[in-house]
Amino acid sequence: MTKALERREKLRVDLIRAAEQMIAERGLSGLKTRDLAREIGCANGAVYNLVADVDELVLRVGSRTLHRLDEALSAAESTGNPSPQETLVRIAIAYCDFAAENLELWRALFEHRMAADKILPDWSVNDQLQLFRHIYHPLALLLPERGREELGITARSLFSAVHGMVALGLEQRLVAVPLPALRKEIAGLVRAMIDGLVARAK
Amino acid sequence: MTKALERREKLRVDLIRAAEQMIAERGLSGLKTRDLAREIGCANGAVYNLVADVDELVLRVGSRTLHRLDEALSAAESTGNPSPQETLVRIAIAYCDFAAENLELWRALFEHRMAADKILPDWSVNDQLQLFRHIYHPLALLLPERGREELGITARSLFSAVHGMVALGLEQRLVAVPLPALRKEIAGLVRAMIDGLVARAK
DNA sequence: AGGAAATCTGAACAACGTTCAATAAATATT
DNA sequence: AATATTTATTGAACGTTGTTCAGATTTCCT
Structure with missing residues (x-):
């Protein structure tokens, strides 16, 4: 496994964890891509390299x-x-x-x-x-x-x-x-x- | 009852009926103020003279x-x-x-x-x-x-x-x-x- | 090292609920 | 009836969304 893919995987895990915490704290409607991006330290658009859309993210948390x-x-x-x-x-x-x-x-x-x-x-x-x-x-x-x-x-x-x-x-x-x-x-x-x-x- | 208030009341009823139909046809997430305004023949902003916000509208339909x-x-x-x-x-x-x-x-x-x-x-x-x-x-x-x-x-x-x-x-x-x-x-x-x-x- | 491929960025887009200054209408006053 | 005042309406504008994408950057392979 290359270094880039490792980082990507780690980021994806971080993303799902951050989404989980955000839903737990603020409810499903409190889940925002921009906040997530800030949380895991990447640009807003980069979220879509880790996950197809928020639907998938919610399903992964689910x-x-x-x-x-x-x-x-x-x-x-x-x-x-x-x-x-x-x-x-x-x-x-x-x-x-x-x-x-x-x-x-x-x-x-x-x-x-x-x-x-x-x-x-x-x-x-x-x-x-x-x-x-x-x-x-x-x-x-x-x-x-x-x-x-x-x-x-x-x-x-x-x-x-x-x-x-x-x-x-x-x-x-x-x-x-x-x-x-x-x-x-x-x-x-x-x-x-x-x-x-x-x-x-x- | 003055003419203006009558008209307002009638519009309010129309609004709630239109909202009801829109939810029935497209679900709660398909309810849009702009579509409602077009439906009942008024400007988007006028909806807020009939109802405080969409929450109230949904509650009235409910x-x-x-x-x-x-x-x-x-x-x-x-x-x-x-x-x-x-x-x-x-x-x-x-x-x-x-x-x-x-x-x-x-x-x-x-x-x-x-x-x-x-x-x-x-x-x-x-x-x-x-x-x-x-x-x-x-x-x-x-x-x-x-x-x-x-x-x-x-x-x-x-x-x-x-x-x-x-x-x-x-x-x-x-x-x-x-x-x-x-x-x-x-x-x-x-x-x-x-x-x-x-x-x-x- | 250097070119190819993948990835990341942040600006831009469209759609949304909501607000608001300006306009128009209705009502009240003289 | 004319004017002043209150009220209602408009549609543009604002702030947030999720999502996209051309260009910049990084990583990878040879």
Whole structure:
């Protein structure tokens, strides 16, 4: 690897790190190419040698966020009471905690919209699909008679439901719920959902 | 009422209607003051005599959307099987259908973010809180031993969970789910949630 | 060392929300 | 009815954006 390419790679990493920090501090709408350039010590235009456009930059930050989220969910998956139901509750709570602790980065995952004609790169799509896998496994234990396809859909629904509670719960727009209350609500509703799913499966 | 003020009011209404149509057709990010001005036949700057800024404009469109949503949920509330459980399922499906039929306007409700220092006007906050009332009533019948406060929180959680399923379900980003499948999923999970809530309350 | 290739720069562009001095219109006053 | 005063409208201009690009600079290969 030549010296120039090394420097380029290092700059690209710096750029993504700076973008991550900027989103974390000022939100997705606070991300500005000129500020980034100043931060990593290059000209405004040079950003476009490291990255095609800001869309890609946001996606790269999103990929990092998704991987950290994945780790947080993995930790929750394998810690504590191994009953599938309580595992799912822990995963949901871990999702809530991650969102609260990484509020702006987590929001950026869902706020960001690309032009309708541009298609998501494969690596970004994959990053997202990996998430459901945490839910799939415990769910399969609880609903053994369901097929792969059906389980996948249910896993996605369960994730979406928890996501909704977290998303609206952390929104300050409406009456703000204190975080401990939100965690309790999520735990309660996840348990209820699973109870209901298992009972209906009988 | 003087002639000038009448004209102004009429223009303001035109402006909001034009903004509504523009969001519906091109999404929140497709809303441009210059296009609006051309649409309603005035200069770009005149928009700011009708409305403080685009934030207010988006909020006014949002208010209209929320009122139409309220009507759709009201219709679902009082039609068909009067059992509280099935009523809640119908409300959830109606929410899903409304979101699908008013995709961009519905998205605008949640995508729009104002500067952190600007506070939401009261009328906008009220519009939003009204929604939970549709869920509160059937839920109170199902969980008679819960207090007002507790019921309010559960209603918000239930709404949020359904919202999450609709939000991620209608996202084309991930694997797109056909609308009928999404409706079926929502119905199933709402029934499960309610089963679980009622069983746990015993 | 020297020419070719890649990279970096910062000025320039187009589009945006917003503001504002000047103009026009409407209303109030005499 | 004529004039003065308040109000509304205009479109040019401002400050920020993301993005591009011709020229300057650096790096690379022989």
